[in-house]
Amino acid sequence: MRLTLHVWRQKKSGDKGAFETHKVENISADSSFLEMLDVLNEEILEKGGEPVAFDHDCREGICGTCGMVVNGMAHGPQALTTTCQLHMRKFKDGDELWIEPWRAKAFPVLRDLVVDRGAFDRIIQAGGFISAKSGSAPDANEILVGKTVADQAMDAAACIGCGACVAACPNASAMLFTAAKITHLGVLPQGQPERDDRARNMVAQMDAEGFGGCTNHGECAEVCPKGISLETIARMNRDFLKAMVIAREPLAARTGG
């Protein structure tokens, strides 16, 4: 395959950045999108240039490290698929591809296609956990969890935190990510003690990081490689609004990164 690539190049955060155009040839239709970029980088290195920086780790669609916007679609044109699991057979010979990083104020570009997703970590730190006594592992079946509830929790827990939801949202909102985490813990019995504070603190952190709000477009769920549903956002809204009304302690403002 022959392709024309317009790749976003940016030396560091705060730099202006611009697209750089490269032509690549002899790309196997069976290679993955990242392997195609590996080929491009080898060619750039041979010519003495700086390779394109992009994030990746597992390359099997489970770690959530990779991610870029290809022709305006987060993780490219294939549904339920991370960039690393996207294959070149999804494109046509001679295609022109625009490759951009996730764009959000809360995800500053570090270099080329690599963004800093620390904001997600801080949202998790604000409440995406349960407090359990440490010690020897409890019996797995000590607390019974119904099948439908377990399924709901597992579906939400499938979120790999890649950030495609933020990238695809017209408002760069992190609601689908935050809602997946709130749902995954909030439906389980182990998640009940901190349920109200979890919703309040995670939402407060999400806002403080500078993500936008939800306008119910549904773009996030459309690009999510793990199929997290919009229902989680309604659930987060329910938990958050209820907690704001009934909480006895005020909600302290938080600061973003």
Added chain:
Amino acid sequence: MSVRTLTLADTTIGKKAIMAVSGLVLLGFVLVHMAGNLLVFQGPAALNGYADGLRKLGPMLWIARGVLLAAVAAHVWAAVSLYKANEQARPVKYHVQHTAATTYAAKTMRYGGVIILLFVLYHLAHLTFGVGIPGGHAAAPPAGMPGSVSGTDVFHNVVVSFQNPAITGIYVLAQLALALHLYHGAWSFMQTLGLSHPRYNGLRVKLAAAYATVICVGNLSMPIAVMAGLVKLQG
């Protein structure tokens, strides 16, 4: 050092809930307003009698107006505040952006909102205060016929206005914009307030479409009936 605390109105979800609740009040108003106005098809006595009935509500009418004004103010405040935050959340735009799930109605909410706001101002100036009614505001209904909220002959004002294609044009365009806003709004407020469930989500879309269609068809029927000569001044 005291820690700043957050209320609902400081948060994105809280603001959206304010927009949803105020929007819900307005959804109710739009339905009742349309139902009342459809009395135009029963002739001047029915429409003017209804208008007179509203005026006789006295303080209740002012309470209702206060609630509506507060709802509009809250709705627009939340819309503007979220709009600003959403714009700031993506300072560098994409060179190419492809949308796959959203609808035309969802994408045009803010523009539709502005159109509706301008239309409401025009509509108040027009039929409440009588600005630009062809041949002037009919100051009082004919002898023996009840008056309106403002003591005027509502039936006359509506009919002579909609006989004018320019005025009818404004109303028709505004109603189309309103229908789009209502379609996304009626579906969206449920999601915002946490009402989403796989068993009922299909129904939510149908309800929103049915509501928007009823409002649009009902409101459009009046100017069109006047234009077509089905509703005209009597005697």
